[in-house]
Amino acid sequence: MDSSASTLILCPPLNLKTTPREKGVLVFDPSLLEKQSNLPTQFLWPHEDIAYAAQDELKDPPINLNGFFNGDQEAINFATKQIKIACLNHGFFQVINHGVDASLIRATHEQMDAFFKLPVSEKLAIRRKPGGLCGYSGAHAHRFSSKLPWKETFSFTHKHANGKGIDVVNHIKSVLGKEFEQAGGVYQKYCEAMKNLSLVILEMLAISLGVDRLYYREFFEDGSSIMRGNNYPPCKEAGLTLGTGPHSDPNSLTILHQDQVGGLEIFSDNKWQAVKPRSDAFVVNIGDTFMALSNGRYKSCLHRAVVNEERVRRSLVYFVNPQEDKVIRAPQDLMQREEPRLYPDFTWSDLREFTQNHYRADTTTLQNFVHWLISEKNTQP
Ligand SMILES: C=C1C[C@]23C[C@H]1CC[C@H]2[C@]1(C)CCC[C@@](C)(C(=O)O)[C@H]1[C@@H]3C(=O)O
Numbered sequence: 024m025d026s027s028a029s030t031l032i033l034c035p036p037l038n039l040k041t042t043p044r045e046k047g048v049l050v051f052d053p054s055l056l057e058k059q060s061n062l063p064t065q066f067l068w069p070h071e072d073i074a075y076a077a078q079d080e081l082k083d084p085p086i087n088l089n090g091f092f093n094g095d096q097e098a099i100n101f102a103t104k105q106i107k108i109a110c111l112n113h114g115f116f117q118v119i120n121h122g123v124d125a126s127l128i129r130a131t132h133e134q135m136d137a138f139f140k141l142p143v144s145e146k147l148a149i150r151r152k153p154g155g156l157c158g159y160s161g162a163h164a165h166r167f168s169s170k171l172p173w174k175e176t177f178s179f180t181h182k183h184a185n186g187k188g189i190d191v192v193n194h195i196k197s198v199l200g201k202e203f204e205q206a207g208g209v210y211q212k213y214c215e216a217m218k219n220l221s222l223v224i225l226e227m228l229a230i231s232l233g234v235d236r237l238y239y240r241e242f243f244e245d246g247s248s249i250m251r252g253n254n255y256p257p258c259k260e261a262g263l264t265l266g267t268g269p270h271s272d273p274n275s276l277t278i279l280h281q282d283q284v285g286g287l288e289i290f291s292d293n294k295w296q297a298v299k300p301r302s303d304a305f306v307v308n309i310g311d312t313f314m315a316l317s318n319g320r321y322k323s324c325l326h327r328a329v330v331n332e333e334r335v336r337r338s339l340v341y342f343v344n345p346q347e348d349k350v351i352r353a354p355q356d357l358m359q360r361e362e363p364r365l366y367p368d369f370t371w372s373d374l375r376e377f378t379q380n381h382y383r384a385d386t387t388t389l390q391n392f393v394h395w396l397i398s399e400k401n402t403q404p
Pocket residue numbers: 156163172249267268270271272273274342375378379384
């Protein structure tokens with residue numbers, strides 16, 4: 024396991040108060056890192072993670088959601104069949120005609136850009152703390168000391184049940200100050216749009232699995248998702264590092280919007296395949312929690328993000344989660360005699376704790392989590 028707080032300080036330390044769990048603060052400042060003659064070893068990734076750069080682009084057609092919004096049954100059947108094929112194959116698909124305003128997507132990217140352009144000291148003042156998921160992170164140095172991702176992230180929670188609330192605005196104002204009220208408003212709208220889109224996708228997933236069409240929608244109605252901006256600066260030695268290493272997302276679904284630079288790759292048909300950016304599409308992937316909610320029928324998708332030498336790349340990510348203490352259990356229809364139940368009851372809070380404190384997400388997170396959960400339960404007094 025590699026989750027010790029980093030003692031490494033790549034750039035002159037700023038005057039930061041650190042918590043006892045933070046043994047040091049790595050400052051991810053690409054303009055300073057650029058001046059170092061070699062890529063610091065902490066950013067090097069092993070051959071098996073980097074190798075076999077995608078030669079092909081994924082050819083799957085995007086799923087058109089128009090029919091769903093218009094209640095066109097034939098179109099819904101067609102789209103849910105396409106979703107089923109994608110989720111049985113690799114757990115990844117793109118959606119178009121999703122109903123989210125292009126101007127809202129653009130505005131959200133712009134607000135994230137403005138955030139990442141803040142001085143490093145301001146970003147570090149709201150840094151993500153060990154064990155937590157929210158705040159600013161430079162290269163995830165608060166969690167790992169090797170195989171650092173060449174990226175910075177800014178994350179916060181979005182609670183689904185708050186409807187048209189202003190919890191995101193209030194949170195952003197409280198951490199960044201009143202001048203970020205407008206940014207908070209944009210994020211709030213974007214999160215609402217992502218929540219609504221996630222509920223549509225969950226309904227289509229239910230149809231595609233042949234279970235009660237509202238099963239997942241209702242399950243996630245009071246969920247608590249995570250919104251994140253990823254910023255991948257250009258890297259002189261892009262071939263030696265990764266923006267996000269190969270992993271499956273532990274959450275339920277991920278809805279991602281990437282800019283036009285490109286870099287997202289998914290592992291399908293035994294090879295890495297590039298996902299060509301489409302500004303009008305959202306990329307959706309199945310995560311470990313949904314894999315459990317489908318009793319293993321739908322695959323949690325293996326993916327990574329490569330960086331490049333010239334251009335900064337950005338993505339907006341909405342990690343969909345249920346309410347944290349809700350029991351994760353597949354619908355009864357998917358746990359028949361011929362398809363025995365594959366996973367024990369667990370909660371997102373358990374899996375989140377496992378991935379934050381005991382494990383680095385990979386393709387076997389769910390399997391290893393189940394073993395951990397069982398042994399934890401057995402050792403509790
Ligand atoms: C529970 C979580 C851990 C991560 C953020 C949320 C949902 C996805 C996870 C993550 C993206 C999976 C890949 C590795 C990771 C460290 C990352 O590169 O960002 C993961 C997240 C995290 O801890 O930030």
